[in-house]
Amino acid sequence: MTLPVVTTTDLLMGPYVIYTGPFGMTEPPNANAAIPAGWTPAGSTQEGLRQVINQTYTNMEVDEIAMPVDARLTAQTVQLATALAEHRLDNYRLAFNLGGQGGINEVQTLTLGAATAGTFTLTFGGQTTTAIAYNATAAQVQAALEALGNINPGDVTVTGGPMPALVSITFTGQYAGTDVPVLTGTPTGLTGGTITIATSTAGKGGTKLGLSGNLTNASPQFRAVMAKGLGPAGNPRLVIARRTLSTESVENRYSKAGQGFIPITWTGYYVSPSIDAFVIDDTQA
DSSP, X not given: OOOOOOOGGGSOOSOEEEEEEETTOOOOSSTTSOOOTTOEEOOOEEEEEEEEEEEEEXXXXXXXXXXXXXXXXXXXXEEEEEEEOOOOHHHHHHHHTOOOTTSBOOEEEEEOTTOOEEEEEEEETTEEOXXXXXXXXXXXHHHHHHTSTTOOTTSXXXXXXXXXXXXXXXXXXXXXXXXXXXXXXXXXXXXSOOOEXXXXXXXXXXXXXXXXXXXXXXXXXXXXXXXXXXXXXXXXXXXXXXXXXXXXXXXXXXXXXXXXXXXXXXXXXXXXXXXXXXXXXOOOO
């Protein structure tokens, strides 16, 4: 009997760092790249990160043959599970799919200076708006932002203007009480002006968390989850679930003789025909 050759550098052991961000957040271009702004570390964990992929194949049968003749994939689930060691309220908000309740909502200001013509675009979390006119109203700027895949109606409130005068963009909804990435602006034929975006009020989570129990038909707050750790040959590896909900039962334990953890399981959901919902990326450059 010939024993298999074991490539020890392909064996996996070591820590992962888990990050979360709004659905649609910009991802690193490769596993070796820096983590873009907007991703928040989930802090210390216990027992690592479990990646569970379940697939259901349904057999196809015909009367004339005893064995199944074919099969089709009929169900697929992806889950990332860990136990959060730090009992911060923002970790409980992750577990309950909540925003930063009772905190300070981030406010960013946008002005075009002395622009007299042209258009510009805004980018948030890697997604870019359609062209916005230099003299757009606050409502038009808000509509352009809410058309992005990672900003739902109610996630931003735009006041002031009309442009090129200053408008204020307040992040609410799923971004309430959250330190969000600063918008970036790109001129697209803008004449006589300069795009200036600044954070006038930084978002911050509150010191209280509450569950109302109210039922709603609105979509919940999906989040992206990313883990960065070691892969084969000791190179960095990214594991990304792009649209998830926390679906774990959360037990808040206090014990004199044992450490408490926040169990959390993120379940992945479909994104689109052209965007994978889950990816393991070993690309280094």
